[in-house]
Amino acid sequence: MQNVAPEIEGYLAALNPGNERLARVAAEGEALGLPIVNPAVGRFLEALVVATGTRRVLEIGTANGYSALWLARSLPADGQILTLEINPERAAVARHHFEESGLADRVDVIVGDAARMVHKVAGPFDLIFNNGEKRQYGPLLNRLVSLLRPGGVLVTDNVLWNGEVVPGLVAPPRREPDDTAAIAEYNQRLAADERLVTSFLPVRDGLAVSVRRRI
Ligand SMILES: C[S@@+](CC[C@H](N)C(=O)[O-])C[C@H]1O[C@@H](n2cnc3c(N)ncnc32)[C@H](O)[C@@H]1O
Numbered sequence: 383m384q385n386v387a388p389e390i391e392g393y394l395a396a397l398n399p400g401n402e403r404l405a406r407v408a409a410e411g412e413a414l415g416l417p418i419v420n421p422a423v424g425r426f427l428e429a430l431v432v433a434t435g436t437r438r439v440l441e442i443g444t445a446n447g448y449s450a451l452w453l454a455r456s457l458p459a460d461g462q463i464l465t466l467e468i469n470p471e472r473a474a475v476a477r478h479h480f481e482e483s484g485l486a487d488r489v490d491v492i493v494g495d496a497a498r499m500v501h502k503v504a505g506p507f508d509l510i511f512n513n514g515e516k517r518q519y520g521p522l523l524n525r526l527v528s529l530l531r532p533g534g535v536l537v538t539d540n541v542l543w544n545g546e547v548v549p550g551l552v553a554p555p556r557r558e559p560d561d562t563a564a565i566a567e568y569n570q571r572l573a574a575d576e577r578l579v580t581s582f583l584p585v586r587d588g589l590a591v592s593v594r595r596r597i
Contacts, residue, residue, distance in 0.1 A: 383544050383545040383546075383551075383552060385542065385545070385584040385585075385586070385587075385588070386584070391420070391422070391586075394421075394422045395420060395421045395422060398421040398422050398424070398425040399421065400421055400424060400425070400452065400455075403451070403479075403482075403483060404421070404424065404448070404451055404452070407446060407447065407448045407451060407479055408420075408421070408448055410446055410475075411445060411446050411448050414446065416445045416446055416448075416472070417445070417540075418445050418446065418448040418449065419448065419449045419452075419513070419539060419586065420586050422585060422586065423449070423452075423539070423585055423586050423589065424448070424449060424451075424452030425452065426585065426589070427449060427452050427453050427509075427511060427537065428452050428453065428455050428456050430509060430535055430537065430591075431453060431455075431456045431457055431509060432456050434508050434509060434533070434534065434535055435508070436457065436461070436508035436509045437457070437458060437460065437461045437462070437508055438461065438462050438463075438464075438506070438507045438508050438509075439453050439457070439461070439462070439463040439464070439465075439507060439508065439509045439510070439511065440463075440464050440465075440466075440500075440503060440505075440507045440509075440510045440511070440526075440529060441453065441463060441464070441465040441466065441510070441511045441513065442465075442466050442496045442500070442510075442511070442512050442513060442514035442518075442522070442526075443465075443466070443467065443496070443511075443512075443513040443514035443515075444465040444466065444467035444472060444473060444476045444491055445467070445472055445476070446472060446475045446476050446479065447465075447475070447476030447477075447479040447480060447489075447491075449511060449513065450463055450465050450476065450480070450489055451479060451480075451483060451485070453509070453511065454480075454483075454485045454488055454489055457488060459488075461488055462488060462489075462490070463488060463489045463490070464490050464492060464503055465489060465490070465491050465492070466492050466494065466496045466499045466500070466514065467491060467492070467493055468493070468494065468495050468496070468514075468515075469493075470493050473491045473493045476491050477491050496514050496515065496518060496522065497518055497521065497522065500522060500525050500526065500529070501525065503529070505528065505529035505530065505531070506529065506530065506531035506534065507529050507530055507531065507534060508530075508531055508534050508535070509534060509535050509537070510526050510529065510530055510534070510535070510536045510537070511537050511539070512526060512536060512537065512538040512539065513538075513539040513540070516540065516543070516561040516564050516565055517560065517561060517564045519538065519564060519565060519568040520564055520567055520568045520571065523568065523571060523572075523575075527575070527577055527578065527594060530594045531594070532594055532595065532596040532597075533593065533594065533596050534593070534594050535591060535592065535593050535594075536578070536590075536591075536592040536594070537589060537590070537591055537592075538568070538572070538589065538590040538592070539586075539587065539588075539589060540565065540587045540588060541565060541568075541569055541582060541587075541588040541589065541590045542584060542587055542588025543557055543561070543562055543565045543587065543588070544556060544557055544587065546562045547562060547565055547566045547569060547588075569582065569590065572590050572592055575592070576595075577594060577595055578592040578593065578594055578595065579592070579593045579595060580592040580593075
């Protein structure tokens, strides 16, 4: 289910074209059936990097590196992205894209289960993009908030989950009910979390933008 008309998605994509390499990596992701973000989300992530003066990024869920390429575009030369991916073949494809983009010195792909790896990385991060396994969203939340600097931003993808977080909207449901329940519960937690100011946006499959309070 699309939150905005396909024509509007197309219009927004045309306003946010990125570059030829991004278009190629997006086409590759589609051909491989990877659930990567779209150009509107990519540009939004890039804008957040600039707005927050981000130097350090943590990403959960690399896939073929598409969103990390957007995140890296406006990162300063001494910036760093750590991106976690459980699938070694996908990690290898992503590394190849970072190398051919001249970004390999700025992007580290860590292969492993995010549930374990988030305890092996050291914060603080200015920006965290949470886009991995949906049932891990809840269990990882406290760790991710603790890794975020005050004023830092946690962006979570797929918070609308094809609209299925709205009970009864999609019948019969197309998504795994346990995943839907996990995301719905996570959204409630984000909304109630006093350490964060969270805005839920109906961009693509839904983005939650959570800013860690400074006090
Ligand atoms: C939605 S895709 C990421 C898309 C990518 N961020 C983009 O937009 O270009 C989710 C990725 O998370 C990975 N993943 C799933 N479970 C994971 C886990 N437990 N730890 C780390 N990565 C995981 C999947 O293999 C998949 O490549």
